[in-house]
Amino acid sequence: MTRLAKYILLIPLILVISIVGGYAFSGVSDKSSSAELLRNDILSSNRADNGKERHPNEQEKHDKDDAHRIFINLATRRLVLYDGRNKIAEYSVGVGTPYTPTPEGSYEITDKQVEPVWVNPQDMDEIVPSGDSNPLGYRWMGFIGHYGIHGTNMPQSIGGYVSNGCIRMHEDDVEQLFEQVDVGTPLTIKYQRIDVTRGDYGTVSCSVHIDALGIMPIDASDVREALALYGMADFLSDNAARTLIDESSGKPMDVGKAYPVIVDGEMTDTWAVLINDELYFNVEVLSKNLGVPYEVNGDKVTTKYGQVNDVLFNGNAYVVKRDLIPLFRLNGNLDMTDSGMAYNASRLPESFEDELKLTAAAAIQATYDWMGETRIFTPEARQFVHGLKSKLNITR
Numbered sequence: 001m002t003r004l005a006k007y008i009l010l011i012p013l014i015l016v017i018s019i020v021g022g023y024a025f026s027g028v029s030d031k032s033s034s035a036e037l038l039r040n041d042i043l044s045s046n047r048a049d050n051g052k053e054r055h056p057n058e059q060e061k062h063d064k065d066d067a068h069r070i071f072i073n074l075a076t077r078r079l080v081l082y083d084g085r086n087k088i089a090e091y092s093v094g095v096g097t098p099y100t101p102t103p104e105g106s107y108e109i110t111d112k113q114v115e116p117v118w119v120n121p122q123d124m125d126e127i128v129p130s131g132d133s134n135p136l137g138y139r140w141m142g143f144i145g146h147y148g149i150h151g152t153n154m155p156q157s158i159g160g161y162v163s164n165g166c167i168r169m170h171e172d173d174v175e176q177l178f179e180q181v182d183v184g185t186p187l188t189i190k191y192q193r194i195d196v197t198r199g200d201y202g203t204v205s206c207s208v209h210i211d212a213l214g215i216m217p218i219d220a221s222d223v224r225e226a227l228a229l230y231g232m233a234d235f236l237s238d239n240a241a242r243t244l245i246d247e248s249s250g251k252p253m254d255v256g257k258a259y260p261v262i263v264d265g266e267m268t269d270t271w272a273v274l275i276n277d278e279l280y281f282n283v284e285v286l287s288k289n290l291g292v293p294y295e296v297n298g299d300k301v302t303t304k305y306g307q308v309n310d311v312l313f314n315g316n317a318y319v320v321k322r323d324l325i326p327l328f329r330l331n332g333n334l335d336m337t338d339s340g341m342a343y344n345a346s347r348l349p350e351s352f353e354d355e356l357k358l359t360a361a362a363a364i365q366a367t368y369d370w371m372g373e374t375r376i377f378t379p380e381a382r383q384f385v386h387g388l389k390s391k392l393n394i395t396r
Helices: 003-018 035-045 058-062 171-180 220-230 238-247 283-290 321-328 355-374 379-391
Strands: 068-073 078-083 086-096 105-108 111-114 118-120 123-128 139-144 147-150 161-163 167-169 186-190 194-198 203-208 253-263 266-275 278-282 295-297 300-302 307-309 311-313 316-320 330-337 340-347
Touching: 078 171, 086 161, 086 171, 086 194, 105 139, 139 171, 147 171, 161 167, 167 171, 194 220, 203 220, 203 238, 220 238, 253 283, 253 330, 266 283, 278 283, 278 321, 283 316, 283 321, 307 321, 316 321, 321 330
Parallel strands: 068 186, 147 167, 253 340
Antiparallel strands: 068 078, 078 086, 086 167, 105 186, 111 139, 118 123, 139 147, 194 203, 203 253, 253 266, 266 278, 278 316, 295 300, 300 307, 311 316, 330 340
16 A cells, blocks of 8 residues: 555544733813812713713724724723734823823824923913923823823822823833824723733733722623623633622733634634633624524534534533534634734635535544644655645645
């Protein structure tokens, strides 16, 4: 028997085995003259039109795919710069006092200045040119009215509720940020106790911060809703969420790893969630993204292509990676992309009706995975498998 024939016979065998600041230029608004008004203003801004408390991470849901964007959390006094879904920089900042609050909302950078001039809002005749005594430091990025992001000549104030409403930064930090944003860069400002972040390698962490102003009570459902930003809402228990809230220490808890799912070059709303070395995909979200209806009956999930066992997390159906071909005819793998690690997938053609080809596709994928684990195949075997994958339009 030739070596090539042995490889062909091995593929079905492998398939069988695999089946198991102060303001600049102006004075302070009259409406910010008391802490009580601040409390009312923030509570009002945190409510949607229907009067319900708005989801703490709502601002990131609609703009998560913008290029560079800025998010400032008044509860943590942190400024985060994003590039698409990826956090690329984070800085400690000083924000408005309870009597002169930083305005919450969605804005954009309207102007940028090097070596700005400061005008005392209480004495318009007092003008301070650029220099070490200028409260604005050496960089200014305005975002609405007389509010802006700027440096400071009082670096010890960074991290507190200290300004007339502007955002203060350390000079080195503001100069770095200045070079990375443009006029028109989106900016969102929120008082947000729940902080969900995703690291360079996909690790999703959640922290809860103390309610410094006493205006935002939260419960376990709020924590899970915040984690939904990265598809992780079903992977944190109520007990763990309540522990985070009770402690409110700001210390992050790792929940798992999440990777965006790209199908045929297009970003989707689906996340591939890695828990205990297994990749899980939310059936409902993936079904909507692919336009493939599904039904769940007991522990089975069915589409027009096939039926597999599902896994329930918090009552919601998930499937694992090996079930994506028979259920959705979707094939892919974790891959490094321009925006970081992602699950890069492609659809098998709709005309892929031949059961033998479906079996071959699954077998080839299993063979490839097994080869990677055992490392016992020869270069000729690898070349042969790659050739089959190419003919069947199977991406790695």
